Amino acid sequence: MEWTPIFQSQASPYTQGDNWQLLFDDTIVEDQTAGWEQYIRRTVASFRCSLCKRTWPSNRVTVLFHFYLDNNTHQGTVKVRRYRQNCKRCTNAPMEQPRVRDENVAILMENLVKNIRKKCYHETFDEVPREYMGVEVDSPHEPAHCEGCIAGVCLRDPTMPNAARGSGSGRRGHR
Numbered sequence: 001m002e003w004t005p006i007f008q009s010q011a012s013p014y015t016q017g018d019n020w021q022l023l024f025d026d027t028i029v030e031d032q033t034a035g036w037e038q039y040i041r042r043t044v045a046s047f048r049c050s051l052c053k054r055t056w057p058s059n060r061v062t063v064l065f066h067f068y069l070d071n072n073t074h075q076g077t078v079k080v081r082r083y084r085q086n087c088k089r090c091t092n093a094p095m096e097q098p099r100v101r102d103e104n105v106a107i108l109m110e111n112l113v114k115n116i117r118k119k120c121y122h123e124t125f126d127e128v129p130r131e132y133m134g135v136e137v138d139s140p141h142e143p144a145h146c147e148g149c150i151a152g153v154c155l156r157d158p159t160m161p162n163a164a165r166g167s168g169s170g171r172r173g174h175r
């Protein structure tokens with residue numbers, strides 16, 4: 001299953017007549033989109049090197065979400081950036097997109113929708129965000145091969161598996 005249908009199924013009961021779209025955008029950066037809310041989560045994914053075909057799992061895959069709801073058009077937009085990793089064995093290996101299992105995409109979307117509900121619809125929740133389903137990894141996270149770490153977004157503190165950041169009320173006028 002893909003991210004968009006999972007997002008739509010999670011969001012549709014709560015959107016109060018607003019239309020939301022999910023877009024992948026590898027150009028968004030942390031704290032740089034004025035007027036948009038921001039939400040950062042960590043998940044687990046696997047990667048496959050396009051050069052040597054080696055695969056590896058990672059429990060430290062950062063996903064950045066920016067979202068915005070226009071009150072006038074009732075159109076909401078979520079931009080998603082999945083931070084990539086590259087192969088530690090290949091010289092000049094390209095950054096590879098993470099392959100996130102459906103169960104973990106569903107957890108990401110559930111937490112994202114709760115954040116949208118808080119920021120855009122002013123709902124309150126007492127519960128903590130649901131955690132992803134981790135996997136066994138053979139070696140430690142390597143910041144030199146992680147796009148999130150290189151960008152300074154990846155959360156390296158093992159006592160803090162995830163973070164949510166945002167500001168403002170969420171429900172905005174024209175942009």
